[in-house]
Amino acid sequence: MARFRPVDSGQSFPALEERVLQRWRERDVFHESVRRRERAPRFVFYEGPPTANGRPGSHHVLSRVFKDVFPRYKTMRGHLVERKAGWDCHGLPVELEIERELGFQSKDDIERYGVAEFNAKCRESVLRYIDEWNLLTERIGFWIDTGEAYYTLDNSYIESVWWSLKQVFEKGLLTEGQRVVPYCPRCGTALSSHEVALGYRDVTDPSVYVRFPLRDEQGVSLLAWTTMPWTLVPHAAIAVDPGVAYVRARVGGEVLILAEALVERVLGGRAEVEQRLPGSQLLGLRYEPPFPYIGDYGERGHTVLAGDFVSVEDGTGVVHTGAAFGEDDFRLAQENGLRIHNPVRPDGRFDERTGPFAGMYVRDADPKIIDALRQSGRLFDAGEYEHSYPHCWRCDTPLLYYAKSNWYVRTTALKDELLAANEQVTWYPEHIKHGRFGNWLENNVDWALSRERYWGTPLPIWRAADGEIVCVGSRDELRELGAEVPDDLHRPYIDDASFQRDGKTFRRVPDLIDVWWDSGCMPFAQWHAPFENERRFEELFPADYICEALDQTRGWFYSLLAVSTMLFGRSSYETVLCLGLILDPEGQKMSKSKGNIVVPWDVIDAHGADAFRWYYFTSKQPWDGYRFSLETVGESVRQFLRALWNTYSFHVLYANVNEPGGESEPNDLDRWILSRLEATTERAIDRLDDYDTTFAGRAIAEFVDDLSNWYVRRSRRRFWDGDPAAFATLQHCLVTTAKLLAPLTPFVADEIYENLDGSEASVHLCDYPEPGKRDQQLEWQMQVARDAVELGRAARAQAKAKVRQPLHEAVVVAAERERAAIERFQELLLDELNVKRVRYVSQADELGRFELRPNYRSLGPRFGKLMPQVAAAVAGLDADRAARTLRDGGSVGINVDGKEHPLSADDVQLVLKPLEGYQVERAGTHAVALELTLDEELRREGLAREVVHAVQAARKAAGLNVEDRISLTLGGDGELLAAARAHEAYVTGETLATAVAYDGSDGCAPAEIDGRELRIGVEPA
């Protein structure tokens, strides 16, 4: 009776995984794995909520498998790891998708359509692909509680977010202010600095040099430069650096004023410098603005002012400013009492104050503006300028910087606390901590929180006509204030909730908040804390582990840290793993337009989820990024999973055929592979504890390679003979490997465990293996022996000697410990190298004769023209004696030009000329030589081995099982038959032939050996 379920050696992994999934469902393995650890110490994981309004891509698979592997590992290591799923439901991305579907161009379209209807569509769309997400999540083996998921659109979630804002408000950190903000004119809303950081792109903008003629001096102009001509329409003032040297330079009939350092670059050789003067002498000069439409900037408008932001790196050192269109400009305007005019409407178009440009989208107006400047004689030069410019991270519109009123969270007031909180966090990779993320915190700017949009968490600020404001922290609080609390806290319903106090009516400020604040609140908002589940929150705060892509340093990693630092004075996570980008094999970003996107389902259908996971876990350090294609994932199957599967199916096949009985003593090979297993367990734990799947996985892969390509291969005979020790060893190795692999490749691990052991319902209910005692000396000795085998094999390949041809002798260079090591495994060496005996020598020079050659690289510089004489002198040395001296660290002398010169080991190359008839292979101080001379007997034995090989192929072709006995008929070339006869016992033993006849002819299949014909007939006996 078969002990194990038979295994298909050509098993399709995707089909296998479907079967394993079915078993997990039936046995409820995920929940059971959590239940079993109910009272165990916790390991806390937070799910960074994805948005389900788009289909999941291969980069989502990357983050999801890394979110899976450590919770699985920690569970097996004895922790309680609850995993609550979450979905990010709010924000601009969602609105944009609906706008696109409805063909909307602007916010006016939404208002006309109706905010209630629009938001209903948003609500419906955010979970549009949730089924596909859940399907993929299950299929890739990402264990997470999707049934218990949190949704950022729930009233309970919103209420917790309101609570957080009220805390911040009461600390005086939530304020309103007029500032210059990055603004997306298409989306009609300001963005936060972390959103801006997500959207930099290289663009080509106009580069224009513009004359600003002085009022009081004919023919003299200030020369300014800008890449945003549209800002010239609302031009306010000019800034110079008082401490910098400027010049008046004559060019043709005019005089231009610009920084001395830039004259050459801007004017080239045409200019003649008339006067040098410090910037301070320019202050207060009056000039004509380029356009007349907006005039009144106050007393200091259209004059030269001192600015601390003027650069002489580019431009002219004379800076045009539009007051409302840049942070520096705005500050300059405030310092100098300029009036602020912003003639750009929220949709990015000029308003009616701008003459011929009214109604035009500002960037589209650039060419017209340049034309107008040309016609009025103000244009000095126009060209193009390539630079990196921020775009809306969602709709890709170039951002505008302009002054408007906004709500801010004053994160700058907490900079030191944020930096201190970051110190508590362990980052992978480490350099992010004080690099990318640390710098981000160092350069912190206040969080622009409000958004003038529709679908999101409403800003809980109510305001009276006189400006008095109330921040509301809960539904109850709003009710107590006398407002009617709607069933749905979203706009437009919440906009109707107003209340009276002190005879004043308070109405909600219509803004929403930044969606990143939502996700930063998930540690408590996922539990609706502090309104309920406060203990759950406390038990699960902070997270031990979070993981997302690298770009979240300015997204979720930041919002989590900032929110929890403000509320709880610490980071909400202790360890964070950052994942790199996924590129195509050419290193290009994947995009729809390039058509190089790899759909995750295609990968899973072709190779399976384990292969997908294994590729992500082991091919790179995960932050280094991936060059990804269907084929690269296929490599994980070929190089690892297939090798594992073959070893497993070999074990099952032979165990079922040769059901071992009784007991036998383990041999050195058994002891060796068991010690390697302990070493691998040690290494896997060490690496996974350090959040390193790459080297944990590679250690396991090396073990599987040792197991299949050394242990099993060297033990075939024992499996054939039903040796119980060999079966027990392989069984233990495979079951333990399944456990080691379980967090990484959960499907194949479970299948192997289930068939070979199955004492638990799943491998995922087992404890992770603990390392046991190793025999390090044995491991070392085996390595020495294997290195010798490698050298011997290389020598055979070099000599093009066939592997099945036995040779007389291998000569191995090894002394003392190494010789003892190889002698311990001498049988194995003889067999692997297919030689009749091993001879040991202690020095490589016994394998041949050394020749000395001058090392030109070291001697050339020293001797120069004398090199020919040096070469002759080296050639004249006693090579063997010199080689010994040099190898022992001594020096040898040569006489050149009547003088004695010492040469060291660096000065000469020792080239070993092998003995006649031998092939030598060296690596460092190790060397193996094979004697290549054959006699008749060796040749005949070689042919007999070829015959066996051909018969085995014929058995396979005839579809015989490994254990089937045959009746063998051979025919053909006389010499081959003579060889088979001479080694008949060997031939029949190897091929399981009960009888052999040598009269084979027509009925037999032909084979060819060394150009000779062999005819083979195999019949079941």
Ligand SMILES: [Zn+2]
């Ligand atoms: Zn936008």
